[in-house]
Amino acid sequence: MAKSALDKDLKKVVRIEHATQDLTRSLTTPGLLILFLMGTVVVASLSVAQGPLSYLVVIAALIAAYMALSIGANDVANNMGPAVGSRALTMGSALAIAAVCEASGALIAGGDVVKTISRDLLRPDINLPPIHFVLVMSAALLAAAVWTHLATFLGAPISTTHSVVGGVMGAAVAAAGIKMVVWPVIGAIAASWVISPVMGGLIAAALLGFIKWAVLFREDKISAARRWVPAIIALMTGIFTMYLVEKGLSRVWSPPLALIIGSGLVAFLAAFAATRPWVNARSHTMENRRKDVSALFTLPLICSAALLSFAHGANDVANAVGPLAAIVSTAAGESSTAGDVELPFWVLLIGAVGIAIGLALFGPKLIRRVGEQITKMDAIRAFCVALSAAITVLVASALGMPVSSTHIAIGAIFGVGYLREFLTNKGVPNPAVRPRSLFLEPSKLNKTPEQAIANYRKRERRKLVRRQHVVGIAAAWVISVPATAMLAGLFYALMATFAG
Template identity: 85%
Template sequence: MAKSALDKDLKKVVRIEHATQDLTRSLTAPGLLILFLIGAVALASLSVASGPLAYLVVIAAVIAAYMALSIGANDVANNMGPAVGSRALTMGSAIAIAAVCEAAGALIAGGDVVRTISRDLLRPDAALPAIHFVLVMSAALLAAAAWIHLATFLGAPVSTTHSVIGGVIGAGVAAAGVKMVVWPVIGTIAASWVVSPVMGGLIAAALLGFIKWRILFQKDKVAAARRWVPVMVALMASVFAMYLATKGLSRVWKAPVSLTLVLGAAAFAAAYFASQPWMQVRGRRMENRRKDVSALFTLPLICSAALLSFAHGANDVANAVGPLAAIVSTAATGETSPDRVELPFWILLIGAVGISLGLALFGPKLIRTVGEKITKMDAIRAFCVALSAGITVLVASALGLPISSTHTAIGAIFGVGYLREFLTNKGVPNPAVRPRTLFLEPEKLNKTPEQAIANFRKRERRKLVRRQHVLGIVAAWVISVPATAMLAGLFYAVMAAFAG
């Protein structure tokens, strides 16, 4: 009897412990968010001298922190989704690697796009008071953050760059009319809706096709892998060396074109010769199976995902802190003169921490969408997606074409998915066009009509890309700019009314 009572008491204690742990986990995210926002307020308060616009800078710092959280929750999934979907990384490992690389990229090389966000979109004249320029940028940030937050909740990867640009345009028009906006930028953005996913998809499909024909479709896959995997690894090293030189490190070091090409060639040679002995050792333990060949791409995939995260942190942190930098500059000088925008370390710190925290707390949903729900990933397909993203950015930059990293990555995923679907269904009859012999001359097939129909249905075309995600994602891309523009215009009107 005493033992039974003791067991009941112990079970109650265990239930209380579990309930306490669940409560602690549920309070962790709100607690971290509150601490982060308080930290942003403290940094802004300590870094900005007192003045008539100082309180607006503090408010803008909170909005920028919200924007950074939204970017981390949505945009980073493009880099880590394929790696998680292919099982090359666990969700926890992907978040840890991405958080470190994103923060490092933002703090070491971040801010090169601040000029575009804070200067190239708007040309405010002297008639626009400083306070209204501050309100324009604050409304743009808030609208973009709210839109990205909604897209993340709905599971749609959107371009954070396009979101903040739409916000700046909408608030600018609300403040001073259409003359305030540099409208050719809109044409560039619209072009990137097509250029980015198409280029990303074609390059990713070409890479996957090359690997399939040169390695996976060969009779001796091990020998083919020994020959071509070092070449693919070297290509990855070369592309990302040039990618970092032209994009990832452009704020701290601008390499000339000739030096960038030399770096790419040197990285190719170094990676090729370094991977040869590694490939020979792995090759001796491999079986002549696709699974074993696919495992060879796991380490290169992880490296490419980390490098993409570093470059993303360096470039896209400006989407969160670019308008804030313009606000701080205007508050300090009292003039709407974006030509003199600087990027203090405390502003970069808000962007870096916010992106990493947003990824850790809210990123898994979009990571699963990108990595698992569009098409099935393995290490080879995910490697092609990551390498395609780097190549697309390099090619587009060289040709002067507009590009979106989000659209490029999603386009690459669709590219490998549709190639797989095409190869899988090659030679399979289209169920929409049934051959006449199926019904009129089944005796020629040595089958009864019922057997012929059953056999035909077994061979119907497989769909390896989920079509419902195509329409949803494309719709979110198209409406990002007008949606954030309208939101920003509304937010500006409200803010201007309160500001008097």
């Protein structure tokens, strides 16, 4: 009796502890958000020179903070999702690594200047009055943030760059008509809806196919791993070195092509020399199984995910604070449509901190969707997705093609999933078709024709990619630009009304 009473009391204590943890967690999220937004207001108020547009700059800083939170919640999932889905990283480790690398990329390589999105999308010969330009950028940021927030809530990974593009387009049209927009740029962005996922999927599938053919399908997997894994990891090191030099540091340094290629080659050779003895040492304790060979890719996968996050922070922080930098420049009496604008440190800091907080508070939902709910991941498949993202961006940059890192990553996940499905179902017939051999030679199977057909139809094809996500994600991509354009037009009209 005493023991039973003690057990009940202990259960009550455990329930109270869990309730306390849930309450603490529920209070932490709004508390941290309020603290971040209040800090944004204080920093903006202290950093902006007093003038007729200074209050609009503070409001725009708040909107940019909201956009940074939304980017952290949505965009970063593409880098960390496969690593979490493959169990190479726990959710907590992925959030910590991504937050540090995203913020580091933004602060270290975010750059002193940004090419404002208005420079590419808006005609410089049509000058908007300063207050209207500020309202256009503010409406564009708010529309992009709201749409990204909605997409995250619905579990759809989207391109935040395209969201900002749609926002600028819609607000500019509302302010000055369709003549204000450079429409060929919009056409190139629409083309990337197809180019990005197709390139990412094909390259990821090709990488996975090569690893399967060269290592996993071999009878002696350990010997094959010793031969090929060092070269594959060295390839990753070389590619990511070029990726970081070309993209991750592009806002602070523009090296020549020969230096980019040379740095990649040196990194490849150094990584090959270092990786070969590491693989040989680990392979001595391995069993001749796929699972053991796959473990060799865990550390390279974690490194690649961290590097992708660094490059993402360096590049995509501009989606959150690029329009804010243009607003700050305009409020100071400078032109923001003719060229580059200065990126003050306080503006960059808002973007970096906002992305990290958004990731920590709201990132897990989309990380699980990307890493676990589209197709099953392991270390090798996730490694191919990460490496494909870097290769695709480099190839597209060399060819001058517009691509989206989000679309590339999702396309790569679908690519490895469909390749697995193809290889798994290879030789499995379509159950809706009855081959003539079943009727011509049923005696060879020692079965009647009816039995042969019944057994034939039992061999169903396996579906290793969730089809419903294909349709949902593709739909979110296609409507991102028009949706944010309509929202931005509405927000601009409301802002213009209140601004007088």
